[in-house]
Amino acid sequence: MPPPVRRKILVLVLALGAALALVAVAYGDNGGFTPPDAKSRNADRINDSYLWISIFAVAILVIVEGALVWFIIKYRRRGRPRNAEGPQVHGATRLELIWTAIPVLILGAVAAFIFYKLPGIQDIPSAKAQGGPLTIRVDAHQFYWQFTYPNGTISIDEMHAPVNRVVRVEIHSQDVDHSWWVPQLGGKFDAIPGKTNETWFQAEEVGSYKGKCGEFCGVLHAEMQARVVVQSKDAYDTWVQTEGPQNLGRGEWIGVCAKCHGLAGRGGYGPAIFNNGLLVQPDALRSLLLAGQNTSGGKDEYMPPVGLGWTDRQFRSLEQYLETAIYKGAAQNGG
Amino acid sequence: MAVRASVEPYRPDWRQGRVSSWITTVDHKRIGILYTVTALVFFAVAGIFALLMRAQLATPDQTFITKNSYNELFTIHGTAMIFLFIVPLWAGLANFLLPLMIGARDMAFPRLNALSYWLYLFGGITLFLSFLASGGASKSGWYGYPPLSENFFSPGNGQDLWILSLHLVAISSFIGAINFLCTIHNMRAPGMSWMRIPLFVWAVEIYAALLLIVMPVITVGLTFLLLDRQVGTHFFIPDEGGNAVLYQHLFWFFGHPEVYIIILPAMGVISEVIPVFSRKPIFGYKAIAFSTVAIGFYSMLVWAHHMFSVGLPNFLNIFFMLSSMVIAVPTGVKIFNWIATTWRGNLIFDTAMLWALGFIAVFTIGGLSGIFLAAFPVDWQVTDTYYVVAHMHYVLFGGAVFGVFAALFYWWPKMFGRMLDERLGKTQFWLVFLGFNLTFLPQHMLGLLGMPRRNYTYHEHGLIYAYNLISTIGAGIMALGLMLFLFNIIKTTRTGPRAVNDPWLGDTLEWYTTSPPPPHNFDRLPYITSARPLRDLRRRIEEVRA
Numbered sequence: 002m003p004p005p006v007r008r009k010i011l012v013l014v015l016a017l018g019a020a021l022a023l024v025a026v027a028y029g030d031n032g033g034f035t036p037p038d039a040k041s042r043n044a045d046r047i048n049d050s051y052l053w054i055s056i057f058a059v060a061i062l063v064i065v066e067g068a069l070v071w072f073i074i075k076y077r078r079r080g081r082p083r084n085a086e087g088p089q090v091h092g093a094t095r096l097e098l099i100w101t102a103i104p105v106l107i108l109g110a111v112a113a114f115i116f117y118k119l120p121g122i123q124d125i126p127s128a129k130a131q132g133g134p135l136t137i138r139v140d141a142h143q144f145y146w147q148f149t150y151p152n153g154t155i156s157i158d159e160m161h162a163p164v165n166r167v168v169r170v171e172i173h174s175q176d177v178d179h180s181w182w183v184p185q186l187g188g189k190f191d192a193i194p195g196k197t198n199e200t201w202f203q204a205e206e207v208g209s210y211k212g213k214c215g216e217f218c219g220v221l222h223a224e225m226q227a228r229v230v231v232q233s234k235d236a237y238d239t240w241v242q243t244e245g246p247q248n249l250g251r252g253e254w255i256g257v258c259a260k261c262h263g264l265a266g267r268g269g270y271g272p273a274i275f276n277n278g279l280l281v282q283p284d285a286l287r288s289l290l291l292a293g294q295n296t297s298g299g300k301d302e303y304m305p306p307v308g309l310g311w312t313d314r315q316f317r318s319l320e321q322y323l324e325t326a327i328y329k330g331a332a333q334n335g336g
Numbered sequence: 337m338a339v340r341a342s343v344e345p346y347r348p349d350w351r352q353g354r355v356s357s358w359i360t361t362v363d364h365k366r367i368g369i370l371y372t373v374t375a376l377v378f379f380a381v382a383g384i385f386a387l388l389m390r391a392q393l394a395t396p397d398q399t400f401i402t403k404n405s406y407n408e409l410f411t412i413h414g415t416a417m418i419f420l421f422i423v424p425l426w427a428g429l430a431n432f433l434l435p436l437m438i439g440a441r442d443m444a445f446p447r448l449n450a451l452s453y454w455l456y457l458f459g460g461i462t463l464f465l466s467f468l469a470s471g472g473a474s475k476s477g478w479y480g481y482p483p484l485s486e487n488f489f490s491p492g493n494g495q496d497l498w499i500l501s502l503h504l505v506a507i508s509s510f511i512g513a514i515n516f517l518c519t520i521h522n523m524r525a526p527g528m529s530w531m532r533i534p535l536f537v538w539a540v541e542i543y544a545a546l547l548l549i550v551m552p553v554i555t556v557g558l559t560f561l562l563l564d565r566q567v568g569t570h571f572f573i574p575d576e577g578g579n580a581v582l583y584q585h586l587f588w589f590f591g592h593p594e595v596y597i598i599i600l601p602a603m604g605v606i607s608e609v610i611p612v613f614s615r616k617p618i619f620g621y622k623a624i625a626f627s628t629v630a631i632g633f634y635s636m637l638v639w640a641h642h643m644f645s646v647g648l649p650n651f652l653n654i655f656f657m658l659s660s661m662v663i664a665v666p667t668g669v670k671i672f673n674w675i676a677t678t679w680r681g682n683l684i685f686d687t688a689m690l691w692a693l694g695f696i697a698v699f700t701i702g703g704l705s706g707i708f709l710a711a712f713p714v715d716w717q718v719t720d721t722y723y724v725v726a727h728m729h730y731v732l733f734g735g736a737v738f739g740v741f742a743a744l745f746y747w748w749p750k751m752f753g754r755m756l757d758e759r760l761g762k763t764q765f766w767l768v769f770l771g772f773n774l775t776f777l778p779q780h781m782l783g784l785l786g787m788p789r790r791n792y793t794y795h796e797h798g799l800i801y802a803y804n805l806i807s808t809i810g811a812g813i814m815a816l817g818l819m820l821f822l823f824n825i826i827k828t829t830r831t832g833p834r835a836v837n838d839p840w841l842g843d844t845l846e847w848y849t850t851s852p853p854p855p856h857n858f859d860r861l862p863y864i865t866s867a868r869p870l871r872d873l874r875r876r877i878e879e880v881r882a
């Protein structure tokens with residue numbers, strides 16, 4: 002009996018390892034064995050902590066699984082009678098104390114490293130040379146992210162930030178719990194109604210970094226994605242002064258409305274609205290966006306109060322965009 | 337025969353039918369079997385839910401099931417696996433085994449015992465019937481965080497039925513726990529001191545004590561939520577002065593001990609199975625017993641490690657990181673002591689032993705990934721991703737469910753008087769072991785690649801797609817293995833070889849009586865002089881013969 006067992010384990014381990022190695026190599030990535038490439042110091046230090054713990058974790062894994070497999074092979078029955086007993090050892094206090102103490106030391110080493118890295122991960126750099134951190138306010142909504150910049154410019158789902166500048170992210174929620182998470186720029190921080198959280202990043206490279214909502218927030222949780230567009234200082238300034246405000250209406254339509262109603266308003270998860278007269282009745286539209294809809298308790302009659310906390314300018318931008326780009330009028334109803 | 341009949345309690349005719357005798361039973365063995373079978377049925381249903389989810393996630397942008405259905409599935413999958421499968425399954429096994437292991441006639445409160453089973457059954461039925469509620473079943477995840485689970489964001493009665501079902505199950509667990517504690521404390525056989533009770537009984541003791549402490553807390557949290565939804569209070573509605581984070585504290589003060597409520601009995605099973613199939617005493621009985629107590633104690637001090645991303649004050653994060661790391665120490669002690677038990681043993685690889693060794697192999701991985709999650713800056717990266725899904729399934733499936741199967745293969749002969757088929761059992765083990773690792777190992781990587789949990793789909797191709805596909809294939813293999821167990825039961829129920837009193841040469845008292853045991857459990861009891869009364873007995877018989 003024992004030899005086939007051993008062979009099975011071997012085949013199993015090899016097959017598993019080979020399969021995983023193959024996929025990882027095939028896509029030439031870190032393979033998901035460490036957190037993604039950090040592009041900000043806080044994320045970088047989290048990765049350091051991850052690697053530090055990995056050293057101990059892998060060592061313990063090898064020792065424990067190694068001992069287990071070794072004993073399984075070495076002390077298998079091998080034709081001995083079933084009732085043949087091993088030595089009746091009831092314990093060994095010194096040995097047990099040793100393997101209680103060693104984990105304590107290892108965990109101490111892990112905790113010490115975390116304490117050493119923690120300030121660099123958590124504390125927002127004062128960035129005096131840059132005139133303090135740039136604060137961007139994040140408002141999480143079902144199912145979009147809204148970003149407010151110091152000059153009042155607002156964007157949806159797409160945060161713009163200057164490269165190499167310390168950005169303080171102030172996280173709010175307007176409805177349910179969400180979690181702000183851009184893996185390459187640091188960890189998750191929940192957006193909880195009635196509570197303000199903050200985190201920071203200092204992007205080292207120009208580029209676009211994907212973010213996702215980390216806390217389950219309802220039916221379209223999976224579509225609640227963010228992008229952080231890191232630009233040169235000049236490009237950022239231009240964007241925040243002119244481009245951002247100009248594109249607000251379109252951004253709102255795409256981020257807030259289209260996820261359910263479709264890019265052309267022809268329906269998706271939610272109903273088609275391109276010919277709904279409500280789109281051109283500002284007051285009625287406003288009250289719908291503020292109150293949401295929750296009529297019969299049925300699955301599909303729910304609409305989140307997406308307009309909670311919106312400024313007048315936000316409503317106007319959306320109304321304008323709806324009127325010019327989306328609303329096709331009752332006349333086209335049949336077509 | 338006449339003597340035997342006189343010890344049977346009086347039963348009117350209507351309670352002697354095949355069905356009515358089960359419905360009216362207050363016998364701990366029958367209640368244990370009712371619990372076990374019911375829990376396995378819920379396991380199958382919630383497992384099918386998991387397969388549906390894996391099918392949905394096999395490829396990117398899949399539309400196999402709708403968004404809402406997916407959210408219902410993962411909510412009910414989690415709730416059912418935790419509340420309706422694993423905790424009640426341990427209640428079932430503990431019900432069956434506890435009086436036998438300590439040499440008692442029955443549980444302390446037989447009628448209360450029956451009540452707790454029926455409350456559990458109706459709680460479970462309530463949960464699954466909630467799919468028929470207006471708006472379908474609850475869709476806010478197994479921990480149902482408000483404000484998402486509040487009336488406005490989760491309209492319909494699914495969420496209310498979820499709460500009510502958990503209320504029923506919580507009361508069931510609570511009174512069950514009282515029963516276990518009273519039984520262990522008051523009904524042990526002569527000579528069975530605290531250092532001589534089986535380690536599984538130690539585990540049940542702590543299991544029950546934890547249930548007693550934490551079940552009222554979750555019940556309070558859920559009641560507040562129900563009042564918010566139905567009466568117009570605002571415990572958890574921030575706009576009206578409530579606090580959404582309060583619920584998280586109430587939930588996780590229950591939720592983390594719950595993990596140990598689930599895993600400690602499994603560890604107790606492993607501590608019973610490994611020595612018997614190594615033909616050695618457990619290495620360090622006291623260390624294992626006291627580590628069980630220590631884990632139980634620390635489990636109540638670690639809850640906020642589920643809330644590191646909430647933005648708690650720094651000193652709390654640090655406290656909960658350290659306490660979560662401390663709890664790894666007694667867990668490590670157990671693992672090292674089990675491995676030491678196999679040292680120089682005569683290892684017999686019957687199916688129960690395979691599950692027990694498999695438990696050590698995979699639970700270690702779950703324990704180690706837990707250290708990453710305890711270090712809160714790392715947790716900020718990996719929490720609420722598939723990394724957590726992988727971690728908790730390594731602990732709860734690789735740990736608890738492997739323990740469940742070790743227990744079922746070990747004690748099945750005692751419960752039903754028939755041996756399960758070893759060949760089928762071993763095939764099942766290898767299929768599940770392979771499928772389990774294929775399913776959950778890649779999920780660690782998915783999490784590190786940035787895939788959040790509870791997403792009904794993903795748009796990325798490449799590596800994320802590959803790992804998801806492997807995971808789904810693994811789930812299929814695992815399902816195949818689990819189906820073999822059903823086949824095994826069907827095959828052996830009528831035709832399997834009959835079990836003798838002590839088929840495995842066990843150490844503990846339950847092997848002293850017949851398989852299955854008579855209603856009164858024992859005709860007489862040996863005086864207990866050690867933690868291994870049956871081995872003592874065998875040796876005495878040998879000495880007399882020699």
